[in-house]
Structures are given as structure tokens and as C-alpha cells.
Amino acid sequence: MSAATQNSKNRLSASIEAFKAKSGADKRRAITDMLFNNAMYIIILIAVIYIAIRVPEFISTSSIVNIVSLTAAKLPIALGIAGAIVLTGTDISAGRCVGLTACIAASLLQMSGYANKIFPNIGVTPLWLVLLAVIAVGAAIGFVNGFFVAKFKLHPFIVTLSTQLIVFGLVLMYLMMGGNNGQTLSGLDSSYTDLVRGTLFKVGGVSVPKYVLYSIILTGIMWVIWNKTKFGKNMFAVGSNEEAANVSGVNVFWTIVMVFVLAGAMYGITGFIEGARIASCSANTGLNYESDAIAACVIGGVSFVGGTGKISGIVIGVFLLQIIFVGLNFLSVDANMLYVIKGLIILVACAIDMRKYLARK
Amino acid sequence: MDNNAVTPRRSGGLYARVNMSVKSANIMVISLLTLLIIASVFIVKHSGFTIKFDTDGGSHIESVKAMYSDTLSPETPVKEGFSFTGWYTDRDCTQRWEPETEPITGSMTLYAGWEKSE
Secondary structure (H helix, E strand, C coil): CHHHHHHHHHHHHHHHHHHHHCCHHHHHHHHHHHHHHCHHHHHHHHHHHHHHHHCHHHHCHHHHHHHHHHHHHHHHHHHHHHHHHHCCCCCCCHHHHHHHHHHHHHHHCECCCCCCCCCCCCCCCCHHHHHHHHHHHHHHHHHHHHHHHHHHCCCHHHHHHHHHHHHHHHHHHHHCCCCCCCCCECCECHHHHHHHHCEEEEECCEEEECHHHHHHHHHHHHHHHHHHCHHHHHHHHHHHCHHHHHHCCCCHHHHHHHHHHHHHHHHHHHHHHHHHHHCCECCCCCCCHHHHHHHHHHHCCCCCCCCCCCHHHHHHHHHHHHHHHHHHHHCCCCHHHHHHHHHHHHHHHHHHHHHHHHHHC | CCCCCCCCCCCCHHHCCCCCCHHHHHHHHHHHHHHHHHHHHHHHHCCCEEEEEECCCCCCCCCEEECCCCCCCCCCCCECCEEEEEEECCCCCCCEECCCCCCCCCCEEEEEEEEECC
8 A cells, every 4th residue: 555655656756857847838738738638627626616515415424425326336337338438439329238137137026926027927036147147138239239340340339329229129128028018117026126225334324235345346357357358458459559459469359349248248237236226127227328428438538549548537437427416416407407417528528538639649 | 541641559549530730629628618617507507306296187286396405395186086195206106205304306206196085
């Protein structure tokens, strides 16, 4: 721990010295670069201070636990999408994919004897089996995405737009099955809700749900995959320059497919958690989740330039975005209006990302 | 297929074909930031959640605007041949909501619960 702080101190002092050595014009440019690159963080900081002053409740324990829990809930999907962004693509089927897997998990885990059960003839399926099933469904959709992107060189926007629609159709058809007739799935078995929403520990009387732990584990797994495996290195190589990666012997096809399969598996896990977290799944579950995740990744420094991004950045990005959303809720901002802010945040974050690229070039 | 170009280390990804000076990028970032700030200020100024009341065929109740942590006191709806059992957050009337004591945390629709009166 002390070695790490020492290291970061050294880096800080080195950068300060490098800054001092610069000439006047260079100094000015370094400052403008810093202001532009961190503009989003500065705006968010000002917003947080403003909200905290106007509504002191915003920085209460229960509110902070709420922000952390929401961050944990939205993190796995962002970790999945980040891989696609590292490859300079994106994945807009993510939200619907979460919706489908959430509905599958909820339908298989309704309590026995519940009046509006979608499949009255099967009891409560074992939890591990459902988890494996939703991961498999997510991975299968990811495979389709990845296959079309890698094999036919189609842009991920187009491929995932079509899978988004296909998956939405599947959700609607799935919800019509049994005697359900498109209704919301609720009445979940307590073993399922306990596993996801049960209390992990309490902070000042406010319980932290168990899915926070799962999110931390998933983040750890993704960190190892990104930083310590050959697949991770290949992913960054393909992202920064596909042709160069191909020349140096990277199997570009399988790298792209696996990035999307991994992302799909993450959406499956998100769906499993989301099903119990919101406890009533409908066709609207997961709507626009991908936009939050993409915004979080870009804010967190996963660049559309390709080949750059850190797991820590994604965590920070998701966290900052949730702070803003919760804060605006405290200011009584309607969910409808929040969409406008979300759209503008994505636009600003991408503009800053592009400026960074241009400044380096 | 532009083979004449010197292949850079990074392909540029989504911005590979962007041809713009840093100065114009600065202007773009600043104008978008200004737009974001103006939109945020406007939205915060016009904040407020809308609470709708669905009386399921009973007397009409106008929707109301409420701020975060407000409580409400809507009038009791009436319906021929039924007695009012309370407000619920779902159409199936399983999740009870007490408008007088429970604080508002977002826009929502409250559904009136009815019981057939003798």
C-alpha cells in the first residue's frame, strides 16, 4: 500500500517537474489540455457540490449506499460494453439483452404456487442452472454480434442495432408464453431475491445488498482478463490497429468474437441481478441501459480511438454517472427530462474524447 | 485502401476520418458544454415529479406535481357500487402506497383499489 502511494507521489512530482521545465506557451497549452480533458469531471464536481448544498440529504449514508448499489448494478454491463468500445465499436443490443435475460431468470424463478406464474408446471429451477442459462443466452447473442462484425466486417452499430430489435422481439414473444399474455413477471422466489438483494452488511443501519459483492468479483475477473491474459493483450492490439495486429499473428477473428461473447455473458449476469433487483420484469426492463454504459465508459476514459481504456476508469465512469442521476432525482428532475441530460452527456464526453485524440495527433 | 498513406501506430478508430483542427475541436467542446449547462439549469428550474391517479372507472382525479420527499393528500375517489380500499403503485393492487405518509421519490401512477360494496 505504502509502495503504491510512494509510486504515485513520485509520478506526481515527476509530472510537476516536467511541467516546470516547459516554456510559457507550452505551459499554457498543458493547462488548456488539462482543463479540456477533465471538463466533464469539473462539471460533475460543481454539480455534486451544488446538489449537496441544496439538498443535504444527498450526502447522507443512505444516499451514498444507494449510489454505490446503483453503481454495482450498472457496472457489469459497462464492463461488457467497454470491450466493444476498445475495439472502436460499440454494442447497442446490450440493454435489450439484459431485458431478455432478466425476464428468463424471473420466469424460471417465480415462487411455486404464485397465481400468475408464467410456467405453472415447472417448480423453482435451481439457481445455478438459471445463472448458467442466462449467461449462455447472453453469450449466444454476443456470439452472433461478434461473428457478423468479425466475419463480414460490418460496423458493430449496424449489427447490434439489428440484434437489438431481434432480441426485443424475442422478449415480447417470451412474455406471451404460458398464460402470461405479456404481463409483468413478479412474485419471485425468496431464494433468488435473497441471493441478490439480501443484506451483505450494514453501514449505519443501511443495508448494502449482496449484488455489490458480485459486482466487485466481476470487476476483479475483468481486470485479470484485460491485464493479465493473452486475450486481453490481443484485444488492445486489435483495438489500436487491426491490420498491425493481424500482421503480428493475432487471431483477429476470434479476438473480436470473444470480446462480444464475453460482453454477452456480462449482460446475462446483469440480467440475472437486475431481475431480482427490480423484482418486476417486463418488456421495458433494460431499455436504454446501453446508453448509460456507453456514456460511463467514455467518461471513464475508454476511448473510441480504440485500444485504450482501464477497468478503474470504467468503475469511476459508472460511479460518476450514478452520482449525477441520483443527485438530479434529489432535485426532483423527472425521469423523462433525465434522458435529455443523458444524451448531452454522451455528446460532450465523445467531443472531449475526440479532442484528446486530435490534440495528440 | 489508401496505401500511399503512412500507416500510423493507431488507426484512429471511430475518429479515423475526422479532419479538424484542435482549435475547432475546442470550440465544439465549449459549445456542447454550454449547451449541457443551459439544459441542466433549465431542467432543474422546471423540475417536479408528476403523480397521476388511475381510478379505474371511478371519479376523475387531476394529476399533481410534487417535489422530492413531498407527501400528498389526494381526495378520495368514488365509484358506483364499490368502496375505496386505498392507493396502490401497481394495477393489480398488491403494493400499497400511503400518499399522506410516504414521501415521493419519482414520477408515478397511483391506482385506486376497489372492493364491491354490498
